[in-house]
Amino acid sequence: MTDSRPIDSVVLVKQVPDTHHITGDAMTRDGTMNRSALPAIFNPEDLNALEMAVQIRERHGGTVSVITMGPPKAANILRESLWRGADRVVLLTDRRFAGADTLATSVVLQKAVEKIGRYDLILAGRQAIDGDTAQVGPQTAEKLGIPQITYAESILEIAGGRITARRALDSGSEIVRCQMPCLLTVVGSANMPRPPSVRRQIAGKLAATPGEYAAIRKQWPEFETDGALEEHLTAHDLRIPVWTADDIGVTADSIGLAGSPTQVHKVNFVILESTESKTIQPTPEAIAAMVAELVHEYIVG
Amino acid sequence: MTDRKSIWVSIEHTDGRIADVSLELTGKARDLADQLGYEVVGLVCGYEVDELAWEVIRHGADRVLLADHPELAHYRTLPYARIAITEARKRRPEIFLVGGTPNGRDFAPRVASALRCGLTADCTELQIGDYHVRREGRTYKDLLYQIRPAFGGNLVATIVNPNTRPQMATVREGVMRMPAADPSRMGVVEPVTSEFEPGDFALEVLSREVRHSTVRLKDAPVIVSGGAGISDADEFALLRELANLLGGEVGASRAAVDAGMIGREYQVGQTGTTVRPRLYIAAGISGAVQHRAGMDESSKIIAINTDPNAPIFQIAHYRVVGDAAEVLPMIIKAVRERAIDGRAAE
Numbered sequence: 037m038t039d040s041r042p043i044d045s046v047v048l049v050k051q052v053p054d055t056h057h058i059t060g061d062a063m064t065r066d067g068t069m070n071r072s073a074l075p076a077i078f079n080p081e082d083l084n085a086l087e088m089a090v091q092i093r094e095r096h097g098g099t100v101s102v103i104t105m106g107p108p109k110a111a112n113i114l115r116e117s118l119w120r121g122a123d124r125v126v127l128l129t130d131r132r133f134a135g136a137d138t139l140a141t142s143v144v145l146q147k148a149v150e151k152i153g154r155y156d157l158i159l160a161g162r163q164a165i166d167g168d169t170a171q172v173g174p175q176t177a178e179k180l181g182i183p184q185i186t187y188a189e190s191i192l193e194i195a196g197g198r199i200t201a202r203r204a205l206d207s208g209s210e211i212v213r214c215q216m217p218c219l220l221t222v223v224g225s226a227n228m229p230r231p232p233s234v235r236r237q238i239a240g241k242l243a244a245t246p247g248e249y250a251a252i253r254k255q256w257p258e259f260e261t262d263g264a265l266e267e268h269l270t271a272h273d274l275r276i277p278v279w280t281a282d283d284i285g286v287t288a289d290s291i292g293l294a295g296s297p298t299q300v301h302k303v304n305f306v307i308l309e310s311t312e313s314k315t316i317q318p319t320p321e322a323i324a325a326m327v328a329e330l331v332h333e334y335i336v337g
Numbered sequence: 338m339t340d341r342k343s344i345w346v347s348i349e350h351t352d353g354r355i356a357d358v359s360l361e362l363t364g365k366a367r368d369l370a371d372q373l374g375y376e377v378v379g380l381v382c383g384y385e386v387d388e389l390a391w392e393v394i395r396h397g398a399d400r401v402l403l404a405d406h407p408e409l410a411h412y413r414t415l416p417y418a419r420i421a422i423t424e425a426r427k428r429r430p431e432i433f434l435v436g437g438t439p440n441g442r443d444f445a446p447r448v449a450s451a452l453r454c455g456l457t458a459d460c461t462e463l464q465i466g467d468y469h470v471r472r473e474g475r476t477y478k479d480l481l482y483q484i485r486p487a488f489g490g491n492l493v494a495t496i497v498n499p500n501t502r503p504q505m506a507t508v509r510e511g512v513m514r515m516p517a518a519d520p521s522r523m524g525v526v527e528p529v530t531s532e533f534e535p536g537d538f539a540l541e542v543l544s545r546e547v548r549h550s551t552v553r554l555k556d557a558p559v560i561v562s563g564g565a566g567i568s569d570a571d572e573f574a575l576l577r578e579l580a581n582l583l584g585g586e587v588g589a590s591r592a593a594v595d596a597g598m599i600g601r602e603y604q605v606g607q608t609g610t611t612v613r614p615r616l617y618i619a620a621g622i623s624g625a626v627q628h629r630a631g632m633d634e635s636s637k638i639i640a641i642n643t644d645p646n647a648p649i650f651q652i653a654h655y656r657v658v659g660d661a662a663e664v665l666p667m668i669i670k671a672v673r674e675r676a677i678d679g680r681a682a683e
Contacts, residue, residue, distance in 0.1 A: 059622050105519075168608055171460070175449065176444075178447050186414075206602065211544045214539055239405075269524065301497045313650075315656045315658070317657075318663060324670075331675050333637075
């Protein structure tokens with residue numbers, strides 16, 4: 037038995053530096069970060085969360101909204117979200133959001149979700165690859181006063197205002213049933229996110245925040261004024277709204293660096309301890325000598 | 338209740354057995370508390386689990402807060418968080434440590450959010466130290482230094498929470514050393530009442546499947562690990578062959594796990610298992626700090642990599658610049674021949 041009632045989902049996503057493919061170029065000689073050497077990508081498990089939300093809509097109807105907090109260029113992953121099936125997207129950007137730790141981030145997400153209004157489910161990736169903390173989901177759920185299902189791998193049923201899901205844990209698994217609204221964090225094994233749809237990409241190629249109008253008009257000079265472009269985008273649901281701290285009603289002391297209880301005391305560029313070491317040639321003789329030494333020292337054998 | 342400042346440890350347990358990480362953290366809390374003159378408090382939620390409370394005391398706690406209630410028989414976010422939040426508001430711990438297990442990572446942020454306090458995930462080291470803030474012209478004394486790799490592992494950051502309490506941190510299993518139990522150690526088990534709200538039971542567990550991991554990386558005397566430089570299943574089979582020959586286990590870097598070469602339970606490193614084997618062989622692993630954080634205390638390290646500048650070489654005792662696919666068979670052959678020689682000599 038499935039509910040005939042449509043399910044409205046809000047998906048929390050993040051643009052992250054691609055730390056999995058970090059190269060030597062990412063660090064400069066003096067130990068500072070060369071950010072341009074790191075491509076910014078859609079956080080992988082957030083794609084699983086988006087895919088889950090789209091599948092829920094396919095089954096139950098309803099809507100999929102996607103929000104992200106980040107710099108203006110995070111609009112890229114919102115465009116991608118539209119191409120991957122989101123109905124609406126919102127960019128939360130404001131200088132005052134900068135420097136937020138997980139707690140200060142969850143304050144902004146809470147207020148943004150509340151501004152969106154009605155929802156049954158909130159979905160987010162289990163964790164973001166730039167910090168691997170897995171904290172923002174539960175912290176947002178706590179602030180919204182709703183229960184959470186972390187490490188969600190599959191949804192078994194949505195019925196009677198409740199969701200039944202399977203949690204994938206290191207030590208096994210759990211099947212839980214939870215009242216909605218609730219928040220799910222989704223693991224990477226949950227599904228295979230579908231690629232952006234070509235049809236949606238063509239229809240949505242102009243999707244933009246107001247801050248991007250100038251760049252778009254340079255490429256498409258037929259829009260002679262920002263107003264003309266805005267009219268076109270609004271008519272086609274392609275205008276990506278931008279919400280600032282004032283729009284969502286958060287106080288400056290609860291967000292960004294000021295709202296973050298954790299502070300970075302110091303950052304050390306990793307200096308490796310030098311170990312007494314031997315270089316072994318990749319030849320059978322040298323390898324055999326190394327093994328003999330390890331046997332002699334009772335390390336092996 | 339006492340007015341002594343305290344360090345809390347959340348005690349996780351399944352089927353009447355305390356998770357290793359909780360006892361490891363109890364031991365670490367003991368070290369930190371001894372430096373500061375604080376009390377170590379274990380927080381045990383469960384049903385008919387008073388025997389577990391005494392085990393926590395034997396591993397270094399001075400006091401256990403015991404919430405014993407049928408609704409707490411198994412971990413659930415909201416009832417467990419309710420107890421922690423209520424008691425922390427009442428007793429104001431300075432520090433609160435939680436194991437970095439899936440359920441620990443479910444629980445800790447929920448509690449930190451309610452208490453509006455700072456939380457640092459997956460610390461690889463915890464220390465006590467001072468924090469000077471120049472623009473305020475003041476020094477915060479005796480803060481918890483929460484040390485963890487950051488930004489893809491090229492940096493190690495020391496995080497502090499100067500203004501909020503408790504200072505919360507999660508730590509993965511195996512990062513801290515397991516303390517020895519002291520059967521004669523005394524302590525106080527203090528029952529705490531469980532006052533729930535109806536919303537705390539919004540989630541019910543319908544079924545639970547506990548898989549007792551057969552992977553015991555933490556205790557393996559030898560670990561042969563593969564990384565991004567291991568390109569296919571055949572090469573990975575060489576790791577297994579060598580591991581079996583040496584009586585050890587296979588391990589992997591995150592890159593190999595992400596590439597689907599092997600399950601996540603084999604991952605060594607900050608977000609996997611921390612290991613200290615007698616011998617660690619890193620084949621085709623470049624050695625990002627997250628990986629090194631999980632194996633750099635191995636007694637002997639052999640690194641095999643085609644890139645002579647791979648960071649793993651800087652902590653290796655034996656550096657083999659070469660292709661793992663060629664070097665591993667040489668090691669396997671040499672070990673086999675030693676074994677034959679050894680038998681011949683007996």
